[in-house]
Structure formats: C-alpha cells, structure tokens
Amino acid sequence: MENNLLLKFVVILLAILLWYQLVLMKEQTVVLDIPLELENLATDLIYDESNNSEIEMKIKANGMDLLFLKLSDAYLQIDASNLKYGKNFIKLSESMFQYPERLALEILNVENSQRHIISIDRIVKAFKPIKVEFDSAEDRAFFVNNKLLSEDKRVEISGPQSLVDTLQFITTEPATSKAVTDGKIALRFVNPNENITIEKDLIYLEISRSETAIRTITLIPINYSESDNITIIPQKVSVMISGPKEIINDLNQRSITANLDYNRLLNSKHAKVDFELPPGVNLLEYTPNRIQVIEND
Numbered sequence: 001m002e003n004n005l006l007l008k009f010v011v012i013l014l015a016i017l018l019w020y021q022l023v024l025m026k027e028q029t030v031v032l033d034i035p036l037e038l039e040n041l042a043t044d045l046i047y048d049e050s051n052n053s054e055i056e057m058k059i060k061a062n063g064m065d066l067l068f069l070k071l072s073d074a075y076l077q078i079d080a081s082n083l084k085y086g087k088n089f090i091k092l093s094e095s096m097f098q099y100p101e102r103l104a105l106e107i108l109n110v111e112n113s114q115r116h117i118i119s120i121d122r123i124v125k126a127f128k129p130i131k132v133e134f135d136s137a138e139d140r141a142f143f144v145n146n147k148l149l150s151e152d153k154r155v156e157i158s159g160p161q162s163l164v165d166t167l168q169f170i171t172t173e174p175a176t177s178k179a180v181t182d183g184k185i186a187l188r189f190v191n192p193n194e195n196i197t198i199e200k201d202l203i204y205l206e207i208s209r210s211e212t213a214i215r216t217i218t219l220i221p222i223n224y225s226e227s228d229n230i231t232i233i234p235q236k237v238s239v240m241i242s243g244p245k246e247i248i249n250d251l252n253q254r255s256i257t258a259n260l261d262y263n264r265l266l267n268s269k270h271a272k273v274d275f276e277l278p279p280g281v282n283l284l285e286y287t288p289n290r291i292q293v294i295e296n297d
Contacts, residue, residue: 026062026063027061028062028063029058029059029060030066031056031057033054033055033056034056034057034075034097035054035075036053036054036055036076037075037077037098038080039078040080041083041120042080042081042083043123044122044123045080045083045120045121046122046123046160046195047080047118047120048160055076055092055110055111056111057097057109057110058107058108058109058110059105059106059107060106061103061104061106065105068103069100069103072099072100072103074097074099075097075098077097077098080118080120084120086119087118087119087120088118089116089117090118091114091116092110092112092116093110093113094110097110121160122161123158123159123160123161124160124164125156126156126157126158126164128154128155128157128168128169128170129153129154129169130150130152130153130154130155130170130171130172130189130203131169131170132171132172132205133172133173133174133175133190134174134175135174135175135176136176138177139174139176139177141279141280142177143175143207144244144247145280146207146208146209146210147207147209147244147246148205148207149205149206149207149208150203152203155199155200155203156199156200157170157196157197157199158196158197158199159196159197160195163195167192170192170198171190172187172188172189172190172203173187173190175205180207183206183207184204184205184206184207185204185205186204186205187202187203188201188202189201189202189203210246212242212243212245213242214241214242214248214284215241215242215248216238216240217239217241217253217255218238218253219236220236220253221235221236221258222235222236222260222291223258223260229295230293230295230296231293231294232260232271232291232293232294233291234288237258237287237288237291238287239256239275239283239284239285240283240284241256241277241283242281242282242284243280243281247278247281248281251278251281256278258274258275259273259276260273260274260291260293261273261274269292269293269294270292270293271293272289273291
C-alpha cells in the first residue's frame with residue numbers, strides 16, 4: 001500500500017514538472033514595468049521619481065527567459081547629461097534596455113517611446129525655523145515656564161526645491177523634562193523626507209528659569225450659544241492668572257477665551273465658566289464665579 005502511494009506521488013510530481021517545463025519553454029508575450037535609471041545627471045539636479053519612473057514594455061520570449069528577466073536587474077538606461085531643470089522630453093528606444101545578454105528577448109513595444117516626459121528637480125539650500133515638540137502637556141508647561149534658550153533659531157537644509165518650498169519648519173524629537181541635564185537638553189531633528197538633508201543632527205537648548213508674574217485681566221466676554229434663547233448676567237468676567245513674566249505681560253482680553261460651561265450648571269439659574277488659556281498660563285481665580293442664567297420668554 002505504501003509503495004503504491006509513493007509511486008502515485010512520484011507520477012504526480014513528474015507530471016507537474018513536465019507541465020512546468022512545457023510552460024517555461026513556450027513562447028509568451030507579456031507587458032512588464034521596467035524602471036528608468038538616469039546616468040550623468042548634474043550634481044545640482046535630482047530625478048523626480050514620483051512621475052513616470054517605470055516604463056511599460058511589451059516583450060516576447062519563452063517562459064524561462066521571461067522568468068529570469070523578472071529576477072534580473074533590468075532597466076532602461078537614460079543619458080541625463082543634457083537634461084535641465086523642469087520637464088524634459090526624450091525619445092525612448094530599445095537600445096536603452098539593459099538586461100542579461102544571454103536572454104533571447106524580442107521587444108515589441110516601448111510605452112511613450114516617441115515623447116516621454118522626465119521631470120527634473122534642482123537641489124537647493126534653505127534655512128528653516130526650528131519647532132520644538134514636547135512629549136506631553138506637562139512637559140510643554142515645564143519648558144514654557146522654564147524658557148528655552150538657543151543660539152540656533154533656524155537650521156540649514158538641502159534637497160529638491162519642490163520639497164524644500166513646502167516645509168514651513170523643521171521639528172525636533174519630543175522634548176521631555178527628564179532629559180534635562182545640568183540645565184541643558186539636546187534634541188535630534190526629525191527628517192521630514194528621505195530626500196531632505198539636515199545639515200546638523202542636534203540642537204542644544206539651555207533652560208533658563210523665567211520670573212513668574214501674577215496679573216488680573218478684566219472684561220473678558222463669555223461665549224454662549226444664542227440659539228439656547230438665554231441671557232446671562234454678567235456677560236464679562238475678570239481673571240487672575242499666573243505664569244512666565246514675558247508671556248503674562250503680553251496678554252489681553254483676546255488672549256483668553258471664556259465659555260459658559262453647560263456641563264457645570266449649579267442649578268437652573270446659575271453656571272460656571274470654562275477658560276482656554278495660553279500654554280504655561282495658570283488660572284488662579286475668576287470673578288464673578290457664578291453666572292446668572294435667565295431663560296428668555
């Protein structure tokens with residue numbers, strides 16, 4: 001019984017191998033995406049591979065050669081010595097196709113062979129503002145209260161102009177108060193794109209404890225929904241706040257948002273107020289702390 005099973009397995013295996021051999025020896029026509037490779041491109045230029053970096057080619061060959069072609073490093077070789085910044089129109093030809101010579105291939109068609117567009121970008125340098133990120137809200141408050149000092153406000157980057165122009169700033173890795181040593185912290189820059197080069201890896205920041213100030217700001221309007229058909233008394237409040245002196249001194253009524261807190265109704269006639277404050281600013285108290293709510297008839 002076991003010998004019969006083994007014999008059947010061998011027969012099936014041989015049949016499969018013979019079928020594969022027939023398929024691989026049979027002539028076939030396929031369409032393959034062949035990558036472009038540019039040579040001799042000027043050092044201040046870069047190929048925009050996001051547009052037309054692969055070309056469809058219709059190829060005729062036996063199955064074995066097509067299999068080896070797919071496994072090989074085949075590409076269309078473009079002489080880019082005469083290419084300029086912007087759109088370039090070139091003519092593709094079979095002679096550009098680089099593949100192992102032992103393969104017997106017949107090229108039937110090259111996509112866009114008469115007028116193929118190659119987009120070339122240029123490498124530029126620029127200085128971008130540095131934006132420090134924070135690991136948590138607590139860390140943000142810590143660094144706001146303890147001012148970050150640095151000689152570097154901007155960092156030099158280089159890369160394709162189409163990318164450089166879109167970047168408003170370069171961010172750092174999240175800063176945490178635990179990483180502060182002897183009043184200093186080093187943060188790595190986060191590269192926004194693999195084609196962008198940041199001229200330095202780190203920014204060094206010094207922690208300078210800010211002087212704390214306390215201030216009262218009056219006549220802050222309370223926001224509430226007019227669709228609720230209510231009237232509130234008073235419609236403005238005063239707040240006492242604390243925080244870094246250089247921040248506190250620049251605040252005014254428009255710097256703080258006061259909202260009627262519908263989730264903290266004391267009863268049907270009174271409510272609390274919820275405040276939106278700038279980072280690093282603390283609310284000490286506000287007056288009046290009970291807002292009368294009147295339903296309109």
